Amino acid sequence: DSQFAKLLKVCSDSNDLIKGRLVHDQIRRSRCHDNTFLANLLIQMYGKCGSVAEATKTFDAIPRPNEFSCNMLIAAYANNGHINRAEAVFDSMGQKGVVSWTSMLSGYIKHRRIRDAERIFHGMPDRNLVTWTTMLSAYTQNGYLDEAWCLFERMPSCDMVALTAMLRAFAENGYLEEARSIFNGMPVQDIISWTTMVKGYAQAGDIDQAQRLFDCMPEPNVVCWTALLQGYGDAQQLGSAQRIFHEMPQHD
RNA sequence: ACAAGGAGCG
Numbered sequence: 639d640s641q642f643a644k645l646l647k648v649c650s651d652s653n654d655l656i657k658g659r660l661v662h663d664q665i666r667r668s669r670c671h672d673n674t675f676l677a678n679l680l681i682q683m684y685g686k687c688g689s690v691a692e693a694t695k696t697f698d699a700i701p702r703p704n705e706f707s708c709n710m711l712i713a714a715y716a717n718n719g720h721i722n723r724a725e726a727v728f729d730s731m732g733q734k735g736v737v738s739w740t741s742m743l744s745g746y747i748k749h750r751r752i753r754d755a756e757r758i759f760h761g762m763p764d765r766n767l768v769t770w771t772t773m774l775s776a777y778t779q780n781g782y783l784d785e786a787w788c789l790f791e792r793m794p795s796c797d798m799v800a801l802t803a804m805l806r807a808f809a810e811n812g813y814l815e816e817a818r819s820i821f822n823g824m825p826v827q828d829i830i831s832w833t834t835m836v837k838g839y840a841q842a843g844d845i846d847q848a849q850r851l852f853d854c855m856p857e858p859n860v861v862c863w864t865a866l867l868q869g870y871g872d873a874q875q876l877g878s879a880q881r882i883f884h885e886m887p888q889h890d
Numbered sequence: 891a892c893a894a895g896g897a898g899c900g
Contacts, residue, residue, distance in 0.1 A: 639891090640891070643891070643892070646892095647892090674892090675891060675892055676892085677892095678892050678893075679892055681893095682892075682893075704892095705893080706892055706893050707892095707893090708893090709892095709893040709894070710892080710893055711893095712893085712894090713893070713894070735893095736894085737893055737894050738893090738894085739894090740894045740895080741893075741894045742894090743894080743895095744894055744895075745894095747895095766894095767895085768894055768895050769894080769895080770895085771895040771896075772894070772895045773895090774895080774896095775895060775896075778896090797895095797896095798896075799895055799896045800895080800896075801896085802896040802897075803895075803896045804896095805896090806896075806897080828896095829897080830896060830897045831896080831897080832897085833897045833898070834896075834897050835897095836897090837897065837898070860898085860899090861897060861898045861899085862897080862898075863898085864898040864899050865897070865898045865899085866898090867898085867899090868898065868899075
């Protein structure tokens, strides 16, 4: 059954509904057919693949759904435009943990219901780092830089995810120095924060600074290369873009 | 063992 779990995660990650259904068939015919753990992963897989009907059916077939089952279903609904159904699941839960609350928060944000998100955020019994960062992303992804910074300053703790979200918000709004100071203040920069900073310079039109930072990167991956390439494209420096394209390790 | 938050193209 850990093999099934691995297969289902691959299907989820690659949005492969066809393969996911095949795995589901295999599970049904195996002796793990009543395994709640696997059923939960099936809900997740169907949700990621956009099949709300099958996610619902799988959930309904679980004799005793646990908190994971409910949270997977909430996410499946919220991510596929059924916020009202997500609410119904949420309301039906007896004990609502911080993950359930945060999943609903995330659902409202994906529907751009920022006011509802704020209401949930302030009304929650508990908030953890993910909750705070989810609320932060509501602001950063919708152009509320002041609100984002205000929330960021009040966060009890933060990590790479929160720092990178804030870094991007500064960069996108033209505050490159503030973005850079977050970048420099990170305990250790990872590939995503590097790419976000490079992209920030490129978007601001400072392609030279983007290139300089890129040159300092320990191990640029294809995402970083593409971001830089796009920066040269936007800057109309097609010669440099071509050079970058040929310098890329795997240019396909 | 499984759930919620951060990067480019598609």
